[in-house]
Amino acid sequence: MVVGREELRAGVARLGAEIGADYPDGVVLVGVLKGCIPFLADLVRALTVPVEVDFLAISAYAEGTGRVRLVKDLDTDIADRDVVLVEDIVDTGLTLTYLLGELRHRDPRSLQACTLLDRTSQRIVPTPVRYVGFDVDDDYVVGYGLDHGERGRNLDMVVALDQGDADAYVESLLHG
Numbered sequence: 001m002v003v004g005r006e007e008l009r010a011g012v013a014r015l016g017a018e019i020g021a022d023y024p025d026g027v028v029l030v031g032v033l034k035g036c037i038p039f040l041a042d043l044v045r046a047l048t049v050p051v052e053v054d055f056l057a058i059s060a061y062a063e064g065t066g067r068v069r070l071v072k073d074l075d076t077d078i079a080d081r082d083v084v085l086v087e088d089i090v091d092t093g094l095t096l097t098y099l100l101g102e103l104r105h106r107d108p109r110s111l112q113a114c115t116l117l118d119r120t121s122q123r124i125v126p127t128p129v130r131y132v133g134f135d136v137d138d139d140y141v142v143g144y145g146l147d148h149g150e151r152g153r154n155l156d157m158v159v160a161l162d163q164g165d166a167d168a169y170v171e172s173l174l175h176g
């Protein structure tokens, strides 16, 4: 296990407190689909300041290129708003850099990033991430929104997939 249930709960509460303290007048959380969903759902409930939620979805142009494109855009006008982009994991930083660039064009008053998991060892682009839940090492992880071939998002903890049979491992975690 990489991050257990209790650690997740405490980590999200800490992030909620940090974000709430920084934006007492309210904030727009922009989630990156689909991996952010459990995290974002818990994070909004950890906030007591006014919060709006919107979503972006991206798709890779070609597997492994690190290049992405928007396949779902915001419904919210973020001009002059305080915005926090919410990611499941920042790895190379390419996705986050692209998305922050996209959002910056829309003239938000402020723009920061929040990620549940941060894998700084793989960073290609230096990317400022203001709010970080947990640092993780190089193992591929699933659970709490993160998937392996669309499976494992519904695990309520984050686990590392070992080199063996990843599908069987995810199934065993889900079904005991």
Ligand code: 5GP
Binding pocket: 035, 066, 087, 088, 089, 090, 091, 092, 093, 094, 095, 096, 139, 140, 141, 142, 146, 147, 148
């Ligand atoms: P980056 O552009 O920073 O390299 O990659 C970010 C995206 O890659 C994440 O939003 C996530 O979709 C995917 N990703 C990177 N590492 C992992 C991992 O360990 N597990 C899962 N499930 N997705 C990952």
